[in-house]
Amino acid sequence: MSKPLILVCNDDGITAPGIRALVEVVQEFGEVMVVAPDSPQSGQGHSITLADPLRLKPVKSFDGIEAFKCSGTPADCIKIAKHFVLKGRKADLCVSGINHGSNSSINIVYSGTMGAAMEAAIEGIPSIGFSFLDYAHEADMEVCKPYVREIVKDALENGLGGSQLLNVNIPALPAAEIKGIKYCRQANGKWVETYLEKEDPYGKPYYWLTGEYVYKDAGEETDIWALENGYVSVVPSKFDLTDYEALKKRMDT
């Protein structure tokens, strides 16, 4: 059997330590190709670039691995990879990350990491987004590696268990304190934003978004619960956003 082809992306940009850690793990399993943004793209969600052209340049960021940086969003990276890098071959797996920061709960909708993974899932490629709950650039990603390895190995051997997309978050704990992997649902939560208000040098106001995550969900089957209790959370996710319960109610009335 030929080696599986694994496409790697992220949203922190091609120079982020997280994507390096991810490549180090997945290259154990197959042929790896990397297409990642040339600049940080946090908060880009599933956005794509329509009004501007894109650039794609080869980089020698990873020993012996074909890698490109793209001027677009994470979802753009997947689209352009399909076209100019994979060139008609289909990846067996797409992995995105390892993100520097959480993409659990509602963060999935804002996440460029998950935007890339979802774009690949729409293409029919089994896809996994990995995020580490330590925001620091210099975060030690070693603790993530055994879990990335286990989840990628299982995905290549057994598929994603009926799903096309997994949202994996890894708690920022010492290795010995992580209790294992827990499959769970997306917790119901949101960000309560605040804005830093300042004046520019010309006396005009500007506003800079910040905020605090608020957890509104008491369930023990959520990703937030899993992470707060020392587990790696895995949420099987999808891009069919239909609210089937509400639809059924409409059809019945």
Next chain:
Amino acid sequence: MSKPLILVCNDDGITAPGIRALVEVVQEFGEVMVVAPDSPQSGQGHSITLADPLRLKPVKSFDGIEAFKCSGTPADCIKIAKHFVLKGRKADLCVSGINHGSNSSINIVYSGTMGAAMEAAIEGIPSIGFSFLDYAHEADMEVCKPYVREIVKDALENGLGGSQLLNVNIPALPAAEIKGIKYCRQANGKWVETYLEKEDPYGKPYYWLTGEYVYKDAGEETDIWALENGYVSVVPSKFDLTDYEALKKRMDT
């Protein structure tokens, strides 16, 4: 009873004809506030602006209606509206659009129109995105108005039927040929992208995204089917992306 408070946004920008048509309809029902992007934001999905500050400026775009333009994405507009425009009041309804172009099927994940509506839904505000299947700037939005009116009236009187978010698409047909409103699910489809390849004045290549929508879904209960058969499609949608079927399978094994 006091008049309902309706927040209006879009992704084509505050000067687009679509938002004007939307404001004209919803001002029949209550107090209207508008916060929309200061430039076109198509394809922005649910992206938010983290790396840059935002500007918010009052505009006199609409007679007698408090309106602002924001330098951010559609989702940013909702966040900043909540903070600086609604100032502690909660909107009774958020409407986004009318988008110049379809947001049916998979387009929901790329759509700034739906990104804004979803952001308001996350805030607990019942939200509706409206899109018209005529991409032209000068498209005649009159055909949309009776359906916008009917759906908004029903939403204010009866809520969204257990959902927090509706994705409404209106076919580009003469009024007499539209058969009515059909509740449906998100069709399974995707974009097959192509790139316009050119060289810049310095001989460097650039790539410009375009593509063709490919419909992979034979169901008659989809939004694409409804639109192709002359109906206004309404898909109750949600921001919990958990794939519960796949999760259940994991839990059972």
